[in-house]
Amino acid sequence: MSAAALLPTLAVSAAAVAALMPATFAVGLRVGRHSVVDAAWGAAFVLVAAACVLTATGDPVRVWLLFGLTAVWGVRLAVHIGRRGRGKGEDPRYERLLSRAPGNPRLYALRIVYLLQGALVLLVALPVQAAAHTTAPLGPLAALGVLVWLAGFVFESVGDAQLTRFKRDPANRGRIMDRGLWAWTRHPNYFGDACVWWGLFLVALDGSWWVLLTLPAPLVMTYLLTRGSGQRLLDEHMAGRPGWADYARRTSAFVPLPPKRGSGGPR
Numbered sequence: 001m002s003a004a005a006l007l008p009t010l011a012v013s014a015a016a017v018a019a020l021m022p023a024t025f026a027v028g029l030r031v032g033r034h035s036v037v038d039a040a041w042g043a044a045f046v047l048v049a050a051a052c053v054l055t056a057t058g059d060p061v062r063v064w065l066l067f068g069l070t071a072v073w074g075v076r077l078a079v080h081i082g083r084r085g086r087g088k089g090e091d092p093r094y095e096r097l098l099s100r101a102p103g104n105p106r107l108y109a110l111r112i113v114y115l116l117q118g119a120l121v122l123l124v125a126l127p128v129q130a131a132a133h134t135t136a137p138l139g140p141l142a143a144l145g146v147l148v149w150l151a152g153f154v155f156e157s158v159g160d161a162q163l164t165r166f167k168r169d170p171a172n173r174g175r176i177m178d179r180g181l182w183a184w185t186r187h188p189n190y191f192g193d194a195c196v197w198w199g200l201f202l203v204a205l206d207g208s209w210w211v212l213l214t215l216p217a218p219l220v221m222t223y224l225l226t227r228g229s230g231q232r233l234l235d236e237h238m239a240g241r242p243g244w245a246d247y248a249r250r251t252s253a254f255v256p257l258p259p260k261r262g263s264g265g266p267r
Contacts, residue, residue, distance in 0.1 A: 005057050005133045012051040013122060013129060017044050021118040025110050034098070034113050035091035042077030044121040045070055052132035059135055059207070062142070066128050066203055069149050073196050076153075080160055093233050124197065124221045126214040127204035136207030145202030152195025155181065155256075159188030176243045184256040186235070186247070190225040191254055197221045226254055 024040040049070035056063040085091075094113060101108035162180040166172050181188035201218045205211045224230055231254055238244050250260040 006130060009052055009055040009129045009132050010122075012055055013048040013125070016047040016051055017118040017121055020044055020047060021114040022110070025114045028109070028114075029106070033085070033088075033090040034094045034109050035085055037113055037117055038091070039078045039082040039085070040114075041117060041121065042074040042081070044074075044118065045125055046074040046078075048121060048125040049074070049128055052129055056132040057135075058131065058133045059137055062134060062138055062203070062207070063132050065138070065142070065146075066131055066200060069146070069196075069200060069203070070125075070128055073149075073153060076157060084164070092237055093229060120220070120224070124217050126217045127201045127211055130211050130214050131204035131208070134204070134206075134208040134211070138203075139206050141206035142203045145199045145204075145206065147199070148202060149196050149199025152192040152197075152199060154192070155195065156189045156192025159192060163189075174242070176238075176241065176247045178247050178251065181256070183251065183259050185252045185254060187225075187231050187254055188256070190230045191256060194218075194222045194225050 020040055020043065021037075024037055025034075028034040028036045049067040053063055053067050094109075097112065098105055098109055101112075159181045162182060163177055166177045166179065185191055197218045201211075201214070204214070226232065235248070235253070239248075252259075
């Protein structure tokens with residue numbers, strides 16, 4: 001893989017994301033909530049994966065495999081978040097962020113909510129972009145990567161489905177979801193997300209050790225999910241709810257572990 005071969009992929013990816021994020025910003029202004037960017041997050045990765053297909057010089061099997069894995073994950077996430085947010089107000093995370101906006105709040109939202117997330121998409125997707133120019137055939141590491149991706153995708157999808165069903169039941173209003181995968185980790189969707197991107201990294205790494213240079217990509221994604229806008233902020237938001245303290249005491253914060261003995265939270 002050469003830097004010259006990678007440049008067209010980076011350019012097309014950046015152009016696609018640069019078109020998507022301002023368009024999503026316009027939608028956010030129209031509907032009155034900037035949380036629409038969360039659905040665009042998954043869609044942006046699909047666009048980057050498509051850019052890789054269009055500009056690839058490497059093994060087509062790897063290119064299409066990474067496109068398929070990224071697209072399945074990104075489309076599911078975008079559809080799920082889009083449905084979840086339909087008819088609802090602004091996400092409390094963005095309310096708190098924008099309440100501290102210096103100067104023009106709209107321009108601040110464009111920079112911090114949309115363009116920053118677009119830049120993060122390009123960074124996190126670097127392994128997929130680099131692998132588009134790996135000529136070696138797939139090997140055992142790619143198979144391991146697919147298994148890690150599959151485990152993460154199932155964990156995330158099942159966790160989201162369980163939470164959706166729980167919230168639909170009026171009897172659960174005001175209660176903490178502590179069943180199914182949510183009994184093993186407070187954030188099965190975030191844990192699954194992390195596994196998905198470590199799996200994609202392993203597939204990309206197979207056949208080209210140069211892809212090790214993109215190791216910061218899955219590390220950044222894991223940081224975002226645990227210490228950035230994911231687990232930490234959601235835990236802070238949930239901290240005041242009845243039963244949360246007991247649930248947090250007995251349930252792993254991120255990596256799935258058997259729940260600790262004890263109860264007291266609402267069920």
